[in-house]
Amino acid sequence: MQTENTKTNDKTALRVMTRDVDTRDRGGPRQPMLIIRGLKKHFQVSGKSLGQPKIVVKAVDGVDLEVGKGETLGIVGESGCGKSTTARLLMHLIEPDSGEILLDGETVGSMRGVDVRELRRSVQMVFQDSYASLNPRLTIEDTVAFGPRIGGLSRTEAKSRARSMLRMVGLAPELFAQRYPHELSGGQRQRVNIARALAVGPRVLILDEAVSALDKSVEAQVLNLLQELKKTLGLTYVFISHDLNVVQYISDRVVVMYLGQVVEAGPVERIYETPRHPYTAALLSSRPSMDPTKRITAPPLTGDPPNPINPPSGCRFRTRCPLAEDICARVAPALTAVDDPAHLAACHARVSGSGHSHASAAA
Amino acid sequence: MTNDQLHGASSGDAATSAPLVDVRDLSVRFVSRDMDVSVVNGVSFELREGEVLCLLGESGSGKSVTMRSLMRLLPHTAQLGGSVSIGGLDILGMPARQLSTIRGSLVSMIFQEPMTALDPVFTIGQQIVETVRCHEGCSRSDARRRALELLELVQIPSAARRLDAYPHELSGGLRQRAMIALALSCRPRVLLADEPTTALDATVQIQVLLLLRELQRELGMATIFVTHDLGVACEVADHVAVMYAGRFIETGAVGDVLNRPHHPYTVGLMRSTVHGGQRGTTLEPIPGAPPDLRSLSTGCAFAPRCGEARPPCLTAMPELVEAAPGQTARCIKYGAATTYAAAGTFQAAV
Numbered sequence: 001m002q003t004e005n006t007k008t009n010d011k012t013a014l015r016v017m018t019r020d021v022d023t024r025d026r027g028g029p030r031q032p033m034l035i036i037r038g039l040k041k042h043f044q045v046s047g048k049s050l051g052q053p054k055i056v057v058k059a060v061d062g063v064d065l066e067v068g069k070g071e072t073l074g075i076v077g078e079s080g081c082g083k084s085t086t087a088r089l090l091m092h093l094i095e096p097d098s099g100e101i102l103l104d105g106e107t108v109g110s111m112r113g114v115d116v117r118e119l120r121r122s123v124q125m126v127f128q129d130s131y132a133s134l135n136p137r138l139t140i141e142d143t144v145a146f147g148p149r150i151g152g153l154s155r156t157e158a159k160s161r162a163r164s165m166l167r168m169v170g171l172a173p174e175l176f177a178q179r180y181p182h183e184l185s186g187g188q189r190q191r192v193n194i195a196r197a198l199a200v201g202p203r204v205l206i207l208d209e210a211v212s213a214l215d216k217s218v219e220a221q222v223l224n225l226l227q228e229l230k231k232t233l234g235l236t237y238v239f240i241s242h243d244l245n246v247v248q249y250i251s252d253r254v255v256v257m258y259l260g261q262v263v264e265a266g267p268v269e270r271i272y273e274t275p276r277h278p279y280t281a282a283l284l285s286s287r288p289s290m291d292p293t294k295r296i297t298a299p300p301l302t303g304d305p306p307n308p309i310n311p312p313s314g315c316r317f318r319t320r321c322p323l324a325e326d327i328c329a330r331v332a333p334a335l336t337a338v339d340d341p342a343h344l345a346a347c348h349a350r351v352s353g354s355g356h357s358h359a360s361a362a363a
Numbered sequence: 364m365t366n367d368q369l370h371g372a373s374s375g376d377a378a379t380s381a382p383l384v385d386v387r388d389l390s391v392r393f394v395s396r397d398m399d400v401s402v403v404n405g406v407s408f409e410l411r412e413g414e415v416l417c418l419l420g421e422s423g424s425g426k427s428v429t430m431r432s433l434m435r436l437l438p439h440t441a442q443l444g445g446s447v448s449i450g451g452l453d454i455l456g457m458p459a460r461q462l463s464t465i466r467g468s469l470v471s472m473i474f475q476e477p478m479t480a481l482d483p484v485f486t487i488g489q490q491i492v493e494t495v496r497c498h499e500g501c502s503r504s505d506a507r508r509r510a511l512e513l514l515e516l517v518q519i520p521s522a523a524r525r526l527d528a529y530p531h532e533l534s535g536g537l538r539q540r541a542m543i544a545l546a547l548s549c550r551p552r553v554l555l556a557d558e559p560t561t562a563l564d565a566t567v568q569i570q571v572l573l574l575l576r577e578l579q580r581e582l583g584m585a586t587i588f589v590t591h592d593l594g595v596a597c598e599v600a601d602h603v604a605v606m607y608a609g610r611f612i613e614t615g616a617v618g619d620v621l622n623r624p625h626h627p628y629t630v631g632l633m634r635s636t637v638h639g640g641q642r643g644t645t646l647e648p649i650p651g652a653p654p655d656l657r658s659l660s661t662g663c664a665f666a667p668r669c670g671e672a673r674p675p676c677l678t679a680m681p682e683l684v685e686a687a688p689g690q691t692a693r694c695i696k697y698g699a700a701t702t703y704a705a706a707g708t709f710q711a712a713v
């Protein structure tokens with residue numbers, strides 16, 4: 001695919017982007033790359049004209065999270081729980097109703113902080129649908145060169161940047177630069193999308209189901225590529241997926257979402273080995289066994305996730321939760337540290353003094 | 364030979380009775396003015412009452428087309444070869460109008476997307492009632508009673524109320540169950556399930572998988588289950604057949620194939636399937652991509668991606684031969700002749 005020699009050249013060309021010489025770092029290594037506080041986005045899906053009942057989808061409803069520099073944060077949860085909306089908010093593709101986003105310690109969108117243009121240079125996104133996100137009438141090279149060109153590079157500079165990006169994602173420019181999207185396989189198209197996102201030199205990559213549509217053998221190729229790029233370029237990843245195994249493989253920390261809210265967050269080993277929220281536990285034990293002698297005998301949960309239009313009162317998981325009690329319907333549990341300051345769960349059963357019978361009495 | 368091996372492990376009376384499904388050398392070729400491509404290239408298997416066979420493989424390997432051939436649910440451009448016998452009937456030789464009498468009653472099919480099978484403008488109840496009356500000629504009230512039974516069978520809560528629901532009023536999981544109820548309404552002996560849980564969320568997928576496993580056992584249906592997910596196969600299959608470029612390349616009992624895969628493609632597929640234990644390691648993907656079916660070379664279709672390929676792999680398509688007791692693989696490593704062992708490796712990488 002690429003010789004050692006060209007690889008080194010690319011590295012030199014991309015020095016500005018790497019961790020060692022990152023001139024864009026403002027807050028220092030301990031300052032989280034991204035902080036999200038109280039993020040909300042509701043969509044009104046009916047009631048825009050007179051006489052219609054007002055119906056609101058609470059797609060993202062008070063989300064807090066942090067992504068450390070150089071970290072991979074995984075976001076998991078079933079479809080409709082608000083993962084993609086969170087990603088779009090992070091990119092400022094849509095405006096939040098409330099809440100704030102901080103990039104390397106600076107507020108996004110405020111007068112003094114980071115403006116949206118700067119945000120988009122620092123944070124880039126790769127979507128699931130490799131086809132829809134590529135212009136069918138542009139060659140691969142032109143697609144990848146587009147961002148750098150907008151960013152002010154000359155035509156020749158942008159082209160040469162595009163070529164080194166293509167090489168970097170394992171697509172030899174001599175073979176691929178002049179091809180069109182329909183002349184590529186799904187895995188190759190996803191490599192182009194990654195090259196395009198990286199071409200503007202971002203610090204953060206948001207990968208929204210970026211490998212979910214790929215076949216297993218190709219998915220593994222792209223995951224290896226992502227790991228390699230992260231190391232070479234000192235990137236920070238937000239990796240969104242419904243695939244629990246892939247998230248476990250790639251993430252340092254994991255956030256579990258349910259109906260527009262974060263229900264659990266923590267280091268990957270803790271989430272997978274000692275999940276503390278009943279939803280996380282059920283989600284993990286819903287994974288097929290991979291051993292025909294140890295088949296699952298009873299489903300961990302019944303029913304589908306409820307509608308985010310009218311989420312249940314109190315804890316949103318209570319309608320499916322095996323541990324639900326009265327308190328769960330009355331009071332919404334807050335995200336609280338359990339066992340370890342880095343491991344958070346929003347469940348009354350885990351918080352002493354909550355009034356739940358599984359929790360110890362208040363100190 | 365293939366067939367015996369594929370079912371050598373089946374137990375009891377079933378093994379001695381005639382197979383319910385008998386597919387021999389099935390081929391499917393799409394031919395039109397601007398296309399001529401063979402996508403299924405000689406698939407053979409047998410299936411008895413109560414058995415579950417999983418067709419496992421990546422996209423484009425021919426799983427859906429193989430399944431659809433068993434009901435002749437393919438466009439006119441499809442040319443079918445070989446033979447398919449179900450319940451003693453010659454499916455490929457049967458006149459087109461006779462097909463409608465077996466679809467639903469002898470063989471029935473469920474899909475990934477329930478709206479493939481459900482009609483958006485009729486209620487669930489209406490659709491099941493119509494189907495039941497059409498096939499069994501019973502009264503409307505009997506058919507409605509049967510529809511209610513069916514919704515209960517697939518464990519739809521508040522079944523009576525759901526009879527009057529339109530498909531769009533149901534959640535994803537319930538719609539999938541409604542489609543299953545419709546597919547079972549005329550008591551099929553063979554159920555074809557094409558990735559029926561692929562689009563569902565994890566907690567819903569496992570519910571539908573367990574439901575299908577239970578129904579299949581209770582009703583004794585022979586089932587062919589298509590999936591690209593090894594975990595799903597582990598949950599439901601008795602036997603698996605791994606497909607690559609329109610052919611079976613490995614078959615055997617699910618535990619044997621998953622614990623001791625023999626074909627290099629199966630081995631590669633399992634290695635590249637991500638699991639948590641691989642954290643911090645570099646994955647071992649299969650290099651390259653599946654072949655273009657329009658330009659398959661002679662020889663093993665997997666050879667261009669295979670780390671173990673040697674010159675004889677390129678000269679002729681290997682046969683599906685016994686690789687271990689009850690397990691077959693289409694790889695010359697397991698062939699009778701010693702061609703492979705005798706051949707040197709390639710000088711340069713393939």
Ligand SMILES: Nc1ncnc2c1ncn2[C@@H]1O[C@H](COP(=O)(O)OP(=O)(O)O)[C@@H](O)[C@H]1O
Pocket residue numbers: 043044045057058059060077078079080081082083084085086308
């Ligand atoms: N533009 C929109 N208008 C109305 N509803 C939306 C819009 N975008 C998302 N939603 C709804 O918001 C919820 C969360 O969606 P999404 O963030 O896409 O979830 P996920 O990515 O986790 O599957 C869903 O119920 C979805 O239907």
Ligand SMILES: Nc1ncnc2c1ncn2[C@@H]1O[C@H](COP(=O)(O)OP(=O)(O)O)[C@@H](O)[C@H]1O
Pocket residue numbers: 393402420421422423424425426427428429438440656
């Ligand atoms: N109607 C059709 N006309 C032409 N080619 C087709 C048609 N249906 C399927 N194919 C081709 O047949 C091959 C096998 O398809 P399919 O059985 O759907 O694969 P799988 O279900 O394993 O993903 C693919 O290359 C596909 O493009």
Ligand code: SF4
Pocket residue numbers: 277278279315316317318319321322323324325328333346347348349
């Ligand atoms: S708060 Fe109550 S309902 Fe919610 S997860 Fe905990 S126990 Fe279950």
Ligand SMILES: [Mg+2]
Pocket residue numbers: 083084085209
């Ligand atoms: Mg999404």
Ligand SMILES: [Mg+2]
Pocket residue numbers: 426427428
């Ligand atoms: Mg298919």
